[in-house]
Amino acid sequence: MIRTRFAPSPNGLLHLGHAYAAIVAHDLARQHGGEFLLRIEDIDAARSRTELAEAMIEDLRWLGLHWDGPVVWQSTRLGSYGAAADRLRAMGLLYPCRCTRADIAAAATDHGPDGLIYPGTCRGRDVDPAGAAWRLDMARAVEIAGPLVWEDELAGPQHATPEIFGDIVLLRKEAPASYHLAATLDDAADGITLVTRGADLFAASHVHRLLQALLDLPVPRWHHHGLIVEGDGRKLAKRRGSPSLADMRRDGADGRALADALRHALLPAGLSLTTGIGWTT
Numbered sequence: 001m002i003r004t005r006f007a008p009s010p011n012g013l014l015h016l017g018h019a020y021a022a023i024v025a026h027d028l029a030r031q032h033g034g035e036f037l038l039r040i041e042d043i044d045a046a047r048s049r050t051e052l053a054e055a056m057i058e059d060l061r062w063l064g065l066h067w068d069g070p071v072v073w074q075s076t077r078l079g080s081y082g083a084a085a086d087r088l089r090a091m092g093l094l095y096p097c098r099c100t101r102a103d104i105a106a107a108a109t110d111h112g113p114d115g116l117i118y119p120g121t122c123r124g125r126d127v128d129p130a131g132a133a134w135r136l137d138m139a140r141a142v143e144i145a146g147p148l149v150w151e152d153e154l155a156g157p158q159h160a161t162p163e164i165f166g167d168i169v170l171l172r173k174e175a176p177a178s179y180h181l182a183a184t185l186d187d188a189a190d191g192i193t194l195v196t197r198g199a200d201l202f203a204a205s206h207v208h209r210l211l212q213a214l215l216d217l218p219v220p221r222w223h224h225h226g227l228i229v230e231g232d233g234r235k236l237a238k239r240r241g242s243p244s245l246a247d248m249r250r251d252g253a254d255g256r257a258l259a260d261a262l263r264h265a266l267l268p269a270g271l272s273l274t275t276g277i278g279w280t281t
């Protein structure tokens with residue numbers, strides 16, 4: 001049975017891009033007689049706010065979306081992240097790092113999907129782990145996992161190349177786990193069989209496939225859909241003040257009509273829907 005999920009972080013209000021992502025996940029599950037789950041990714045205690053999570057839930061109901069089972073709260077799963085980290089440490093795959101962004105900017109020379117690639121400054125050094133971030137020794141991890149493949153419903157079969165990220169952070173200083181580790185573990189725990197998300201996260205799936213192999217987790221299929229973008233090609237963003245669903249809802253807009261418009265790519269003036277990565281419409 002197909003099972004999808006929508007997993008927003010309650011650090012800002014939902015906008016049209018989030019609505020589109022939720023609709024894609026919801027509709028794919030319903031079209032195949034499957035289940036659609038809602039997970040709130042609230043482990044960043046400094047930025048997550050309960051009132052924003054409540055607003056998100058109301059926004060989704062306003063759009064006419066219904067999920068199966070209770071809402072899953074990521075903050076209830078901190079123990080699983082620690083256990084996974086302990087397992088990776090025992091495999092010799094994690095090392096503490098105290099480098100700042102300025103340190104990395106001064107030493108790095110190569111770029112990856114997330115910007116500058118960490119140059120491995122702390123790898124092999126005696127670093128005090130207290131308060132440090134923990135990085136994955138990517139070269140060793142790739143060697144242990146061996147060749148890996150994953151499949152996107154739109155872009156087709158992919159050979160995993162997580163090394164393009166370098167030694168990524170899996171345990172952050174300010175949060176119990178990075179997005180890469182938490183999302184991979186949560187999707188496995190929730191039995192997600194089809195991971196839907198925007199094309200901007202396409203490259204992240206290379207890392208998630210590696211973590212699945214290292215931690216003996218089930219391998220889902222992926223569906224990286226297009227993004228709603230502004231006229232200059234930038235995707236909608238909470239930090240730039242993109243119109244929120246909560247504001248539209250309070251102004252009396254019809255949520256179900258909006259959802260149907262998004263399904264047919266009928267967008268407000270100045271916005272467009274990209275075709276994604278590796279596929280065309």
